[in-house]
Every structure is written in structure tokens, then in C-alpha cells.
Amino acid sequence: MRPETEAELADMIASASAPICVKGGGTRGVNLNGDVLETGGLSGITLYEPGSLTLVAQAGTPLAEIEAALDAEGQRLAFEPMDHRGLMGTSGAPTIGGVVAANVSGPRRVSVGACRDFMLGVRYVDGTGTIVKNGGRVMKNVTGYDLVKLMSGSWGTLGVLTEVSLKVLPKPETSACVLIDGLSDADAVQAMAKALGSPFEVSGAAHIPVGLDGHPVTMLRIEGFAGSVAYRADQIAALFGGLAVRVERDADAVAKGWRWVRDVEAFHGQSGDVWRISCTPSEAAVLAAKVGAEALLYDWGGGLIWARVTEGTDVRTRLGLLDGHATLVRGTGQAKFQPEPGPIAALSRGLRQKFDPKSILNTGLMG
Incomplete structure (x- = not known):
């Protein structure tokens, strides 16, 4: 499935009864059971106002196209999204929808915030085929559900993004x-x-x-x-x-x-599983020692640890109780995301039931 318009996407999801695997550029190596739904047909920058530091683009727009448009005006995506292709051994082109869906944020997050902190608005289609719009083109206080931030990092389990609005910043001298x-x-x-x-x-x-x-x-x-x-x-x-x-x-x-x-280039072409551990910076060195990794990289002042370990190693059993979380970025045979504590897991299930009552969107990816 490859919709060319938001309306086509809504019709496809509304009529679906089997699992759907949402795919942007395919650069993050997520492979799930179900019919593949490609977002590449929903592409293009629909609004760019350099003077107001605002950009709006359809979700399937290649990240390179957005970065080129910003660079021409001396601007950038300040949250510095990672390119996963070298680490994952994938091809394709990263899309802005994939970046938002996974809340992909690079080293500058430690000073300016994550992708979700630059989100102004979203349009998406939920699991019932309903088109939803939330937010706008300026920063403002939010009452009720902040769906903009909720969709950032939901990995396509709550809805399929069709358009995103972002705040951009000038490039430094x-x-x-x-x-x-x-x-x-x-x-x-x-x-x-x-x-x-x-x-x-x-x-x-x-x-x-x-x-x-x-x-x-x-x-x-x-x-x-x-x-x-x-x-x-x-x-x-x-x-x-x-x-x-x-x-x-x-x-x-x-x-x-x-x-x-x-891009964690130190791990490119190297065998083994790769884990991403978010933690309290002051605990980083102790936690890293527990992992027993073959290679390590600390980012965000120690708040993020990249660990390359022997294939099949579940670092969560080595870490024990953790004030943070561990995510399997590259590897097989284990759940990608760390199991959530009971109350949070119940809240997550409730959200998925609300947004995707048919349980068809990226089923099983986040528990």
C-alpha cells in the first residue's frame, strides 16, 4: 500500500482488518508482520517561512530534502537527527515522518532538547481511519491531550503521520x-x-x-x-x-x-547487537561497567550510552533496576523496547486501545 493523499491513507486504514506495518524510508530496520504501508507517496514541503522559523512538510518527505531547503536559508533542524543507515546496514532515505515517529534526536539534545520539543503540529490518521489534526504553526500552551508530543516517539502505533510542523533554528557562524x-x-x-x-x-x-x-x-x-x-x-x-x-x-x-x-560510526560494520541506554548521567559509568560491552560510546553528557555487545545478549538482565530504559536498536530474538512498569504499561495499553481499537498499527512493536 502506498497512498498518494491523506484521504487515500484514511480509506486504507478504515477498511483494514489485518495488521499494518508502517514504513517510511525503512532505515531503522523495523520489520513487522502485516501489510506494508509506505508513506513515501505523501511527500513535499508544503510551507516554509524562514522569517518565522517554521517548516511544514508531508510525512514521507526525505530528510535530505528538508535539510537542503533549510541550509539554503542558513537554518537547520537543531535536534540533529541521526542517520541510522550505517549502524543498521540499511538503505533507503530517512523521512521526516520517521524522524518524528521515533523522536530521533542527536548529540545536541543535551542542550536544545529532543525532536518532540521542536514539534508545532501534526496531522495523522488513527487506527479507525479518522484524520486528526493537533497543534499549529506557533508554539503555544496546550490544554487536554498534547497529541503533538504524544505522536513524537510513538513509532506509528497510535496513528500514521501525514504532515508535521516544525520549529527550525539558524545555523551558527x-x-x-x-x-x-x-x-x-x-x-x-x-x-x-x-x-x-x-x-x-x-x-x-x-x-x-x-x-x-x-x-x-x-x-x-x-x-x-x-x-x-x-x-x-x-x-x-x-x-x-x-x-x-x-x-x-x-x-x-x-x-x-x-x-x-x-551516527555511532564506531559501530559501523562491527558484529554484535547494539543497545541504547538512557540513564542518569551520574550513573553512566557504573551502568556501562555492568553491561560488559565490547564497545561503548557515551553521549548527552553520559545520559545516553551506546553499547555493542555479543549477539543475543540481553543487557536488561545485567543492568537490573534502572532509572531509565534500555532499547535494542540492532539485534534479533528479543523485544525491542524494555517492558514498562505495570501502571505505565496499563496507561500505554489504554492509549493504544483509544487510538487503534482494531490493533492493526505496528502491532507488537511497543508491547
Whole structure:
């Protein structure tokens, strides 16, 4: 199934009685039983107003098309969505609907927020075939259900997105990256917290225990006007006097390094399962030690741990009780998402029953 209009999509879902697997660009490796419903026919930027920092696009619009339009106006999606293709070994083109449905957010989330925080409005078709619109084209207070944020991260289980409205931001004039070599995981987490807690506006904080040269490196990104970036980079470097600190000031090199973090390039072409662990940053090093991973990458100042483990390993059994959650990003034979506590699971079931009473949308993906 490949609808060309929202009305066609609504008719398809209204008449469906068997499970439907919603597919955007197919880059995140989600394969479910059921008839495949491709959103690629719902494509195109329907409104872009650079002066008001607002963009509206149909859900099947390739992310590259959106980023090209924004770049031409010196703007960007500030939440820095990850490209999963290298990690997952998939092809296709990421779509904006897929980004929103999975709430895909990159390293800049630690400073500006997630994809859902930039959502202004959505249009979607629920499991009964009803077309629903929520939100608008400006930020405003919400009463009742905030369906815009609810749909962001629902993975197509509550409805099939047809159109999204987003707030965009200007691109910075330049960027720099403070690099600290040789820190242990625990010391790196402390260093990232210190930098993020400083007044120098760090827009990314990551640590890789085994960098490209085989040694640990901690990365602290600064963005903005050239004079401000130069000053703030020097000030952050001074915070870590006595350590092996260097500053990368070439903006292209900085961008390349943070794409490496964003797309978890260290795991590309490497065997094993990949888990994504969201946790309290102060607990990151202890939790990572419990995982016993073959490779690790810390992002969001330690609030996100990427772990590559032996195939078939369920890291949830190793982590035990966790103030956060673990998600299987790449692997087979296990549930993708961590089971929710009883009360939350009951709430989730109630929402799915309300939005998808026939239980046909991406059935089984989220429990």
C-alpha cells in the first residue's frame, strides 16, 4: 500500500482488518508482520517561512530534502537527527515522518532538547481511519491531550503521520571542539558534567573509551559567533588545566567529528547487537561497567550510552533496576523496547486501545 493523499491513507486504514506495518524510508530496520504501508507517496514541503522559523512538510518527505531547503536559508533542524543507515546496514532515505515517529534526536539534545520539543503540529490518521489534526504553526500552551508530543516517539502505533510542523533554528557562524585525552569513563562523565554546568554553553558532550587512535577521548562542542566560540573554547579548556587538552577550531573537522558521534560510526560494520541506554548521567559509568560491552560510546553528557555487545545478549538482565530504559536498536530474538512498569504499561495499553481499537498499527512493536 502506498497512498498518494491523506484521504487515500484514511480509506486504507478504515477498511483494514489485518495488521499494518508502517514504513517510511525503512532505515531503522523495523520489520513487522502485516501489510506494508509506505508513506513515501505523501511527500513535499508544503510551507516554509524562514522569517518565522517554521517548516511544514508531508510525512514521507526525505530528510535530505528538508535539510537542503533549510541550509539554503542558513537554518537547520537543531535536534540533529541521526542517520541510522550505517549502524543498521540499511538503505533507503530517512523521512521526516520517521524522524518524528521515533523522536530521533542527536548529540545536541543535551542542550536544545529532543525532536518532540521542536514539534508545532501534526496531522495523522488513527487506527479507525479518522484524520486528526493537533497543534499549529506557533508554539503555544496546550490544554487536554498534547497529541503533538504524544505522536513524537510513538513509532506509528497510535496513528500514521501525514504532515508535521516544525520549529527550525539558524545555523551558527562557526563551531569548535575541546578534546580531552586519556580520561577514564568515570572521570569523563564528571568532566562532561562540569562543562555542561559551566556558563559557556556547550552544545554537545560525548566520550569514547576507544577513539580512532585507540585511546579515550572526551569531546565538548561549542557553537555560535566566531568571537564567542573562540573565547568559550579557551575558557572551557582552562577548566581542565593539568589534563591533556586540545582545541579543534576547524568547523568542517568539528562537524565531521560530531557526525561520527551522532551516527555511532564506531559501530559501523562491527558484529554484535547494539543497545541504547538512557540513564542518569551520574550513573553512566557504573551502568556501562555492568553491561560488559565490547564497545561503548557515551553521549548527552553520559545520559545516553551506546553499547555493542555479543549477539543475543540481553543487557536488561545485567543492568537490573534502572532509572531509565534500555532499547535494542540492532539485534534479533528479543523485544525491542524494555517492558514498562505495570501502571505505565496499563496507561500505554489504554492509549493504544483509544487510538487503534482494531490493533492493526505496528502491532507488537511497543508491547
